[in-house]
Amino acid sequence: MKSTTVLASMVGTIIEWYDIFIFGTGAYYISLELFPPTNPTVALLNTFLVFALGFLTRPIGAIVFGHFGDKIGRKEMLIITLTSSGIASGLVGVLPTYAQLGLVTVILLVILRLILGFGLGGEWGGAVLLMVENSESKRGFWVSFVQSTVGIGLILGSLVFLVLSSFSSQSFMLSIGWRIPFLISFILTAIGILIRLEVEETIAFKKAKEENSILDVPSKELFKKNWKEVLIGTLLAGSLGTIFYVGAILVPGIMESLKILPVQLGFLATLLMGLTDSIFVFIGGVLSDKLGRKLLLILSNVIGLILLYPSFYITNDIIVVALIASYGIAHGLGYSPLAALISEIFPTNVRYSGSSSAYQFGNSFIGGPASYVSDFLGSISYALYPIFTLIIIIISLISLYKVKETKEIKTL
Secondary structure: OHHHHHOOOOOHHHHHHHHHHHHHHHHHHHHOOOOOOOOOOHHHHHHHHHHHOOOOOOOHHHHHHHHHHHOOOHHHHHHHHHHHHHHHHHHHHHOOOOOHHHHHHHHHHHHHHHHHHHHHHHHHHHHHHHHHOOOOOOOOHHHHHHHHHHHHHHHHHHHHHHHHHOOHHHHHHHHHHHHHHHHHHHHHHHHHHHOOOOOOOHHHHHHHHHOOOOOOOOHHHHHHHHHHHHHHHHHHHHHHHHHOOOOHHHHHHOOOOOOOOOHHHHHHHHHHHHHHHHHHHHHHHHHHHHHHHHHHHHHHHHHHHHHHHHHHHHHHHHHHHHHHHHHHHHHHHHHHHHHHHHHHOHHHHHHHHHHHHHHHHHHHHHHHHHHHHHHHHHOOOHHHHOOHHHHHHHHHHHHHHHOOOOOOOOOO
């Protein structure tokens, strides 16, 4: 595997996930500056709603970029996805406050989140295929480089807010400080584009072109012949997405709003989660090459289940930090096996469309809205906070019983 290919697959997804997580990490400040003044619970709920809205366009991006990625190539689509989402994230940093433009500010924020989601919809699938379609063996290990970018993006997003909030006043953070991480997106995006321009097309796609197996309408073929694979991939991706967003977004947000966790400690907790996630994606990837994808995905879901209820009922701030960090273990162990599995189950001529659709459907319709749905349920009764995640994990474990092992499937 060429180092330029590995770097190109990682750099875009690092930036994309950084853009996602600075919104989640900075939810406290965004809720105060860009939304109408109200009580903290409603403001946080509004912020989570806008965060969830960004997932509406991810399936559309998956289908659009997947279609052209299966027809034209992986490289071109990855440049477009990075450009669109990076610019959309940067522009959040220059939005006027609600006090300045009122509802117009909220509308502009929603539009930018929708554009960001559209770009991210095609980003992940293409980045994973740079690894899967350039390697015949150890695919679990190679996709770990792409999967580690979620943790790296979370680390960067948490770190920049941690530094800013630790060395500046609350008034500075509310007026200017929270905008800086978004403005940094412009610089990161420019660097990412330069790196991606140097990457080559994947071996598998070039082979498919030589064999004239490229389809006119890949998505039509996908949903006609591979709909079961899309459904299974959706459920598995949705479960891991739910586990991740509960740990990275929901639990810190709730604990901060209840004053159990200081804001700075919340940033530290998500930073530690990013670190553990980045480490365990490699552990999970390597083990899945030896033990299979299914076993690691089962283990990942079980650990998520064990962490769930203590996360909402323990009030010791240090233990809460440890629990949030442990979500990185639960998610990380299964994240690389997930990427390998939902790429391996599709043939080359629909692989971009199939893997992107399954992953984005799961995150858009299940994982992405998890924070909002859980927060809404919790507003009815605190005991309902964990219910959504509990149901999703159980469904995922049942689905895994039906899944066939894929680590021996040929992708080249």
